[in-house]
Amino acid sequence: MSFQPLKTVTSKTLVLPAENIDTDQIIPARFLTVTSRDGLGKHAFNDWRYDEDGSETDHELNSDAAKACQILVGGHNFGCGSSREHAPWSLTDYGFRVVISSEIADIFRGNSLKNGLLPIVIEKRAHDWLLDNPGAEVTVDLDACEVRLPRNGGTYGFEIDAFSRHCLMEGVDEMGYLQNQSDAIAAFEAKR
Amino acid sequence: MTHPQTLFDKVWDRHIAVAETDAHPATLYIDLHLIHEVTSPQAFTVLRERGLKVRRPDRTLATIDHSTPTLINADGSRPFVTEQAGKQVEMLLANAAEYGIETHGWDSDYRGVVHVMGPELGATQPGMTIVCGDSHTSTHGAFGAIAFGIGTTQVGHVLANQCILMRKPKTMAIEVNGELQPGVTPKDVILAIIAEIGVGGGTGYALEYRGNVFEEMSMDGRMTVCNMSIEAGARCGMIAPDATTFNYLKGRKFAPDEYKAACEDWASLATDDGATFDKVVTLRAEDIRPMITYGTHPGMAMPVDALVPVAEDETETKALDYMQVTGGKAMMGMKVDRVFIGSCTNARIEDMRAAAGILSGRKVAAHVKAIVVPGSEQIKAQAEAEGLHELITASGAEWREPGCSMCIAMNGDKAAPGELVVSTSNRNFAGRQGPGARTVLASPETAAAAAVMGVITDARTLGAAA
Numbered sequence: 001m002s003f004q005p006l007k008t009v010t011s012k013t014l015v016l017p018a019e020n021i022d023t024d025q026i027i028p029a030r031f032l033t034v035t036s037r038d039g040l041g042k043h044a045f046n047d048w049r050y051d052e053d054g055s056e057t058d059h060e061l062n063s064d065a066a067k068a069c070q071i072l073v074g075g076h077n078f079g080c081g082s083s084r085e086h087a088p089w090s091l092t093d094y095g096f097r098v099v100i101s102s103e104i105a106d107i108f109r110g111n112s113l114k115n116g117l118l119p120i121v122i123e124k125r126a127h128d129w130l131l132d133n134p135g136a137e138v139t140v141d142l143d144a145c146e147v148r149l150p151r152n153g154g155t156y157g158f159e160i161d162a163f164s165r166h167c168l169m170e171g172v173d174e175m176g177y178l179q180n181q182s183d184a185i186a187a188f189e190a191k192r
Numbered sequence: 193m194t195h196p197q198t199l200f201d202k203v204w205d206r207h208i209a210v211a212e213t214d215a216h217p218a219t220l221y222i223d224l225h226l227i228h229e230v231t232s233p234q235a236f237t238v239l240r241e242r243g244l245k246v247r248r249p250d251r252t253l254a255t256i257d258h259s260t261p262t263l264i265n266a267d268g269s270r271p272f273v274t275e276q277a278g279k280q281v282e283m284l285l286a287n288a289a290e291y292g293i294e295t296h297g298w299d300s301d302y303r304g305v306v307h308v309m310g311p312e313l314g315a316t317q318p319g320m321t322i323v324c325g326d327s328h329t330s331t332h333g334a335f336g337a338i339a340f341g342i343g344t345t346q347v348g349h350v351l352a353n354q355c356i357l358m359r360k361p362k363t364m365a366i367e368v369n370g371e372l373q374p375g376v377t378p379k380d381v382i383l384a385i386i387a388e389i390g391v392g393g394g395t396g397y398a399l400e401y402r403g404n405v406f407e408e409m410s411m412d413g414r415m416t417v418c419n420m421s422i423e424a425g426a427r428c429g430m431i432a433p434d435a436t437t438f439n440y441l442k443g444r445k446f447a448p449d450e451y452k453a454a455c456e457d458w459a460s461l462a463t464d465d466g467a468t469f470d471k472v473v474t475l476r477a478e479d480i481r482p483m484i485t486y487g488t489h490p491g492m493a494m495p496v497d498a499l500v501p502v503a504e505d506e507t508e509t510k511a512l513d514y515m516q517v518t519g520g521k522a523m524m525g526m527k528v529d530r531v532f533i534g535s536c537t538n539a540r541i542e543d544m545r546a547a548a549g550i551l552s553g554r555k556v557a558a559h560v561k562a563i564v565v566p567g568s569e570q571i572k573a574q575a576e577a578e579g580l581h582e583l584i585t586a587s588g589a590e591w592r593e594p595g596c597s598m599c600i601a602m603n604g605d606k607a608a609p610g611e612l613v614v615s616t617s618n619r620n621f622a623g624r625q626g627p628g629a630r631t632v633l634a635s636p637e638t639a640a641a642a643a644v645m646g647v648i649t650d651a652r653t654l655g656a657a658a
């Protein structure tokens with residue numbers, strides 16, 4: 001899987017302030033019977049966006065403004081729960097390239113990095129500002145590892161593993177990297 | 193004398209194919225890769241697109257469990273919830289056949305929930321690294337393996353390279369010593385731990401469960417505990433292998449031939465005296481009571497006879513509203529609509545015995561629909577050999593075919609909006625068991641007690657069966 005390289009994203013934010021938004025909320029299990037990864041964006045947050053009869057609710061995720069947002073700001077401990085990669089697939093297909101929270105669950109974070117979705121854990125002050133200012137036009141600079149908030153909101157650094165950063169900025173995936181290690185892997189297999 | 197090491201460190205060190213540096217994560221060799229129908233199809237697609245082979249089909253095992261029906265039609269066919277679900281199962285079987293992967297499909301005596309099947313085959317062993325595209329892979333840590341869930345991209349990595357890229361997590365010891373009160377089960381222990389450390393408390397850590405409570409626990413109980421490590425945010429949880437582990441694995445299909453030598457090696461994996469953990473959490477066994485959840489994540493758990501905590505913020509208020517419970521009020525006596533006894537958390541033989549023990553000689557309340565879903569064909573056969581299914585069906589509960597069923601509710605087994613389900617599974621997220629369904633997590637004992645009383649009940653208060 002390859003994706004568009006990600007260096008800088010400037011976009012309005014979409015804010016979902018609830019804490020512990022789990023991957024069952026992001027993409028309910030009944031949509032997991034798909035055998036391809038495409039087109040899951042229409043089911044992102046399905047049960048928030050559609051009534052039982054399939055009609056759209058008035059949730060802001062259904063607005064055109066939301067669909068133009070590339071940066072999702074979630075409440076604390078975003079992405080907990082199931083390891084389904086359908087969660088980042090649905091978010092990127094919806095249009096997001098960045099998720100920001102004060103804590104992001106491990107597996108979701110790993111899955112996001114592998115699919116061109118940048119998960120950013122940011123300090124509480126900046127997170128609070130983002131929660132209080134939905135729709136703010138924010139710049140995420142992966143080269144500088146910075147989130148720049150408008151209107152004197154300030155600039156905040158974030159940490160990202162050097163390897164993941166390299167993969168995201170170049171739009172390369174880990175499969176090729178592992179393929180290149182096949183000699184080392186064979187040597188490891190031989191010696192045990 | 194070498195530096196004292198933890199169980200996790202020892203197993204980790206044995207699997208480093210390429211060491212971690214600042215610039216890149218470690219390349220960790222994987223001993224066992226379990227696959228199922230839901231998280232593998234896109235990985236096989238990538239393999240095909242790139243013209244890659246499965247590097248070690250001999251280290252890969254497949255089964256079908258998530259989208260499989262738990263009923264069989266009169267004509268022997270399986271009532272898939274959608275055509276797509278049936279297609280997904282067919283695709284797993286076809287992919288596994290094409291790449292030469294041992295598969296436990298419809299005709300296997302071992303088919304079952306992937307985390308129930310691995311140990312039953314003896315494929316799960318101490319000291320191994322085990323992955324699966326399912327977050328409850330942590331279950332296998334009960335054997336002293338490093339076992340964790342991976343996403344579909346990584347399923348592709350492991351199929352092609354038998355390795356994943358990963359940075360070493362920190363370690364956390366969870367110590368529970370003392371004597372558990374009568375009626376307190378492994379499920380209650382792990383729910384109490386998650387309530388204590390929180391759903392994000394284990395993020396970034398590998399857990400090791402330590403203390404006499406785990407040493408005295410059966411393998412079934414240890415698996416229940418390790419299974420839910422992920423619900424505390426930890427990707428894996430482990431218990432040191434000991435005589436209980438070795439007795440369990442002995443004679444199983446994949447158990448090593450030189451069994452005594454293997455056990456000696458496995459015994460050496462236990463955390464050394466003097467080894468340090470990055471964090472230590474301690475609970476007193478005496479303080480743990482039978483637990484239920486009251487909110488919409490597993491950390492929102494309390495003793496069955498406690499009062500629902502008052503919401504402290506908007507998120508908690510929303511959770512209580514969703515569950516239709518009130519802060520400061522008890523949940524005992526709340527009307528229950530459904531009971532689900534199953535899942536890789538609590539569908540092993542001891543769980544079946546516990547449920548049957550309570551259902552035996554009693555009747556499921558008229559307004560409750562209760563289903564008991566064994567974790568695997570093996571469990572089903574054993575339970576039937578013991579006559580448990582007769583006790584279960586005589587009570588009015590249904591005895592189903594093995595599978596994930598209402599744990600994830602993607603095979604059609606689900607609750608209706610607003611229904612209250614007492615469930616032995618591992619996740620009570622909003623909508624997990626069907627849109628709008630409300631889930632209360634509990635032990636098999638508490639779930640079975642809810643079925644017969646028709647309301648949330650402390651199983652310890654049930655008198656003798658009629």
Ligand code: SF4
Pocket residue numbers: 257258305306307326328535536537595596599600617618
């Ligand atoms: S029983 Fe539930 S948690 Fe276990 S593998 Fe199946 S869906 Fe996952």
